[in-house]
Amino acid sequence: MALKLKPLNDRVVVTPIEAETKTKGGLILPDAAREKPNKGKVLAAGPGRLGADNKRLGVAVKAGDVVLYGKYAGTEIKVDGTELKILREEDILGIEE
Numbered sequence: 001m002a003l004k005l006k007p008l009n010d011r012v013v014v015t016p017i018e019a020e021t022k023t024k025g026g027l028i029l030p031d032a033a034r035e036k037p038n039k040g041k042v043l044a045a046g047p048g049r050l051g052a053d054n055k056r057l058g059v060a061v062k063a064g065d066v067v068l069y070g071k072y073a074g075t076e077i078k079v080d081g082t083e084l085k086i087l088r089e090e091d092i093l094g095i096e097e
Helices: none
Strands: 011-016 039-045 066-069 075-079 082-088 092-096
Touching (some): 011 066
Antiparallel strands (some): 011 039, 039 066, 066 092, 075 082
16 A cells, blocks of 8 residues: 655654454453554654754654554544554654564
């Protein structure tokens, strides 16, 4: 999928990875009981914000990274029918290895 969205500054576009639909014991969870996704795959990252000296500070993540973010972080959008999130770099808690 070619992304038709280019993030600016320290913004990152993420596609959320849905939470598990079953418990470890095998019970199927209804939609209302599922947690909001807090993990996603980076599709695109902006060039970074401007520092005090007007030089770009790079973004720590790149396309393809799987990141963890706060439960209510970012802005949810829909592009070509696909659910995406736009996050600030500071909303990202870590990169999954």
